[in-house]
Amino acid sequence: MGLCHAKPIEIPETQFESHVISGDNQPISSTTEVGKTPQFPFYSPSPLPSGFKNSPANSSVTSTPLRFFKRPFPPPSPAKHIRALLARRHGSIKPNEASIPEGSECDIGLDKNFGFPKQFENHYELGEEVGRGHFGFTCSAKGKRGSLKGQDVAVKVIPKAKWENLSFHTVEFCGILAFCLKKSFFFCQMTTAIAIEDVRREVKILRALTGHKNLVQFYEAYEDGDNVYVVMEGGKFSEEDAKVVMVQILSVVAYCHLQGVVHRDLKPENFLFASKGDNSPLKAIDFGLSDYVKPDERLNDIVGSAYYVAPEVLHRSYGTEADMWSIGVIAYILLCGSRPFWARTESGIFRAVLKAEPSFDEAPWPSLSPDAVDFVKRLLNKDYRKRLTAAQALSHPWLSSFQDIKIPQDMIIYRLVRAYICSTSLRKAALGALAKTLTVPQLAYLKEQFQMLSPSKNGHISMQNYKTAILRSFTDAMRDSRVIEFVNTVSTLQYRKMDFEEFCAASISVHQLEAMDTWEQHARCAYELFEKDGNRPIMIEELASSVKNCKQWRFCCVYGTYNSPPLNQELGLSPSVPVHVVLQDWIRHSDGKLSFLGFVRLLHGLSSRAFHKA
Known part of the structure; x- marks a missing residue:
């Protein structure tokens, strides 16, 4: 600007x-x-x-x-052409003239009277707030007289006081949002002279188009000295409606991610219904910004739409997890009717995405199910490692009512299993203890992933099973994204056969568990099990080799004098700091066994920058 x-x-x-x-x-x-x-x-x-x-x-x-x-x-003013358009619309100037002054809107003097009826309180009894946007809020209400007497309606309340300090804004009315308008309400920004024109136009359009089954029914607009009241049919976009939409979005995204394709521009406008029927399936469109990505590689170009872009995209290091953030934004909008991150400018939106936390305190979030809130929170986690994958989201308890969901293979399993096989026996024992604390829904997801690998009659799988299973879903995209190349590195690893218990230990994402409210319980319970079965006196050099594989880093461990620049960098320490000083904090001095802090750090494997904070 x-x-x-x-x-x-x-x-x-x-x-x-x-x-x-x-x-x-x-x-x-x-x-x-x-x-x-x-x-x-x-x-x-x-x-x-x-x-x-x-x-x-x-x-x-x-x-x-x-x-x-x-x-x-x-x-030159960037709003000059908009001002000229408004002036021409009202017939005040000729096409090539500009009679609207370029000064502050407050200097012009805003006429905030719309000519709407002023007897809102005589016709409706305003109820509790059911939703809030950046520019107003929606309340339930009940008709007091006339044809709507006793009928539940929704009232969008837009305070006039905000109009002088906000900027011009438009709302998307295409794609999936057209369906949302049937039962949910989105707030248009009402600001300055341009926005006052928007209010008039919105009411005029609603009045003209009302009657279509997929558009919210408009009844009347009122005003007083403080607010504009837009009265519409009652009801809201229910959780069940949102579930139907999310299952379809997640299904296509899970398929894309399995093929090594990241969409990079997931937003409501890029999903259309195939027909006008109530049961019409959603279709994903516009793959113009999509790209191939290998499971262990990162992309670095910034693409997408500001409101839906993931934090790691702005940091120029991202993979398929960026799509899951965008899906979290869509889910947030579906459930409450407003965006989780907003600002007047694109740079302001980016700052909000990087720094701000979405609100789950205002209506309607307190009235939604805990599973719905947890679902959205686990998608809108700024740490991409803690975010759900598409396959995991389909397995989330919030969507458990859908019995016919087809959950595809999850590429994160391949990454986790490869890391597990390269770990030391000490870390494998720690992960095994953690696997015993998993809940029934978590085990159900892992059971499905295990069965897709076609275990033998005695319930075991080999590394070759991973390649065989992925080839069932093979497409040319999978070859172009080099997913097959990655899977080959897993299938050729020399390792004994796994049963389901070890598969669970190998397939745990510690970062994802950390994002849950129950993480402390998981960690404490796992540590107690580890104390009984796997904890024993350990040496600093053994612990160091558990942090990073000895063959990978090619370092020697000498108790008391151990120091390795690569590992120092991994731990977030300066090269001059002896690593054994940090690692000793992980071991109890009383018996030489792993402490709870050391156990948690060991679970990660560990590529963390937080060691110096511990």
């Missing part, structure tokens, strides 16, 4: 007022008497005679009104 600049002001004979736009866009005024040095000397007129022919040599500063700008000339 360009800088704002004050309108010309008339300056008295004895003094003048200069207006400069400060860094925070707040006008700063200064009053300077004649003969005194101005407060802003950079903008003072030259004391030398003017070079123009007709200018007097001894011109007085006070004889000519001046405008002072932060720049010599103001930049």
